[in-house]
Amino acid sequence: MKDARSMIEENQGEIAPDAIEFEYDLPEPPEKVWRALTVPELLAAWMMPNNIRPQAGSHFAFAGPEAAIECEILDAEPERLLRYSWREQPQPGDAARQDPLDSTVTFTLARTVSGGTHLRIVHDGFARKAMPAVAMAGASCRLSLGSRGSRKPVAANIPLLTLRAA
Numbered sequence: 778m779k780d781a782r783s784m785i786e787e788n789q790g791e792i793a794p795d796a797i798e799f800e801y802d803l804p805e806p807p808e809k810v811w812r813a814l815t816v817p818e819l820l821a822a823w824m825m826p827n828n829i830r831p832q833a834g835s836h837f838a839f840a841g842p843e844a845a846i847e848c849e850i851l852d853a854e855p856e857r858l859l860r861y862s863w864r865e866q867p868q869p870g871d872a873a874r875q876d877p878l879d880s881t882v883t884f885t886l887a888r889t890v891s892g893g894t895h896l897r898i899v900h901d902g903f904a905r906k907a908m909p910a911v912a913m914a915g916a917s918c919r920l921s922l923g924s925r926g927s928r929k930p931v932a933a934n935i936p937l938l939t940l941r942a943a
Contacts, residue, residue, distance in 0.1 A: 799898040807856040807886045810894045814859055814884055831859060841865065851881065859884040863900070878902070 803810060813819045815831040826840040831853040839846040845866045852860040860883040880902030887895045 795902055797900045801896045802889060802893060803896055804891070804893045806892055807888050807894045810886055810896055811856045811859075815853075831855070857886055
């Protein structure tokens with residue numbers, strides 16, 4: 778039987794140089810993590826209000842603090858893979874946002890040997906716009922925060938809050 782990491786690596790292509798990557802080993806099973814990522818109320822507890830429907834081709838939006846974030850589900854394989862486009866919609870006359878973020882977010886879930894979930898989140902195109910310092914640190918620089926082993930996740934908006942309710 779393959780371990781969670783090898784299954785995720787097998788299902789992922791090369792990561793773009795401007796991607797931000799997070800990895801977590803969660804004690805909850807993939808079914809619960811999938812719900813946290815695809816049930817609007819649960820996802821809103823972690824991210825923002827939304828109207829997600831986890832079906833390839835469906836469109837949804839996050840109610841961002843300054844502007845809507847328009848999304849389209851690109852891939853949805855229950856309890857395994859969720860990928861969607863992420864397009865910020867600038868407000869009319871907002872000169873500061875004339876070049877909005879147009880990127881892709883991918884969540885890959887794999888069951889761990891203990892029955893939990895290895896969750897990998899990749900936001901392609903994010904560093905180029907939202908974190909120029911990370912992108913400039915090196916062409917192959919990726920930020921990877923996670924809870925491998927006994928370490929706790931260090932990302933501010935980890936999906937643990939949502940998992941409690943899922």
